Amino acid sequence: MKKKLWIWQCLLLVAIFAFWHVATHPEILPPFVWDNPDRAAFFFGEPVKIFKAVYVWFAGGEIYPHLWVTLQETALAFVIGSALGLGIGLWLGLTPFASALLDPYIKAANAMPRVVLAPIFMVWFGLGIWSKVALGVTLVFFIVFFNVYQGVKEVSPVVLNNATMLGASRRQLLRFVYLPSATSWVFSSLHTSVGMAFVGAVVGEYLGSAKGVGYLIHMAEGSFDINTVFAGILVLTIFALVLDFAVSFAERRLLVWRPTQGETQPH
Amino acid sequence: MTIAVSFEKITCTFAAKGGGSYTAVKDVDLSIAAGEFVSVVGPTGCGKSTLLNVAAGLLKPSSGVTRIFGEPLAGVNRRAGYLFQSEALMPWRSALDNVTAGLEFRGEDKAAARAKGEDWLARVGLAGFGDRYPHQLSGGMRKRVSLAQMLILDPQILLMDEPFSALDVQTRSLMENELLELWNADRKSVLFITHDLEEAISLSDRVVVLSAGPATHPIGDYRIDLPRPRDVSEIRLTPAFIALHDRIWHAMKEEVLKGYRQTRNRTSA
Ligand SMILES: Nc1ncnc2c1ncn2[C@@H]1O[C@H](COP(=O)(O)OP(=O)(O)OP(=O)(O)O)[C@@H](O)[C@H]1O
């Protein structure tokens, strides 16, 4: 069943690209929407040319520095945003006064559309990777922060009391109970926060930079090179899928202690 | 005779929902001698866990003093181990790491702690299960891990809150026998909470009966002079056991019914 589904999914992908090819190629179909046969290709690109562009990028090695920059930005934004979210989430979760005091500010900061900060970050951190990292951090931080904050509040009081009875000091409770419990919440939001770090990196590149996949797309758009734009989007999509796969892998390794449903093995 | 735990006029009043207050236990005087196994029985919701939390130092009573080996208790009771009524293991730690947690908190050497932990896992019948996580163990196995986790620290006082109530009858009598055996090895003072009178009689030196809430207080204190060592499932069939059971049940019955009616009224009100 699973194998069959996989085949169907591949066939669907092929069908989509085939339809795209047939509908945009200037010579296969008579133009029924546009009077000019090249119009469809102008708006929607041509899959063959897109694949060629992707192939040239990878074969010529031109894409690797850009991918590397985007990966760096994503990783840095994720790590820094998660660390800040974890630290501040723990702190506010454990000090009711501070959390009550800061509550409206946190809500406001979270409600603000963070993308508008991108130009400000460019003024602060320049056009290099750090302005993109900063944008990613503002996106990742709140996801991790809210998860950790909630996680701290929901640590089982029985587990806490038990650790206390086993002789844990307040600091040991923080290290051996609150921190692992909060970390598991960070991991439960891993997919979303890695995705957000990626969005921050690409949007930042798009809005102003000299490197990265977002920059490639932006440049191609500037010269109305629709095929290169789609090639960039394709690369980004595959990149995101690989990233998501890596996250799933890390999750399986790190959260072995988590109960999952239906863990029996088939014979 | 040294007294391990003594409650002196312990009263616990909680703030109730929608204002007002609820006095769970009132003027409780109770003492447990060193090396004595005392069970406390009482209807559900009467304040058994509350009393145990007071003895553990996790709950400060509204008034009254708790003495531990003569010293008034302030803060957490460092001489006591606590077996909780509900799940208390750290789910992100393997069984072995859970058992050795207390040693780690004390800063003991890792390798020595591991060896000791393996030994305790074997003693509670879980040799080879050390690398399982709590969710990979059955309820009974988790209780054994909790038991090892508590006993590895060699506390002088054991506080146990209905530890076996969630287990099936067979596993339960197995674990009761194991507990008695472990206890027999180095008679610690035990305060054992249960709502099961048979369990209380078959394990203990003394059974204390609590009244129904509110303002719960002891209404009976029975010495159980059945011979030791005991087998919990065999001793239940002896005439001496049945006679004791009849006597205590007779005193309890009225309270159980009262407690049931009160709980029902409180929830329907
Ligand atoms: N923190 C609290 N706030 C308010 N009321 C409480 C609190 N803790 C306990 N109570 C009340 O005190 C009473 C005694 O509770 P306790 O948990 O000690 O009962 P119990 O005898 O252990 O019951 P069970 O056998 O069901 O475990 C209950 O009526 C409960 O509602």
Ligand SMILES: [Mg+2]
């Ligand atoms: Mg209870």
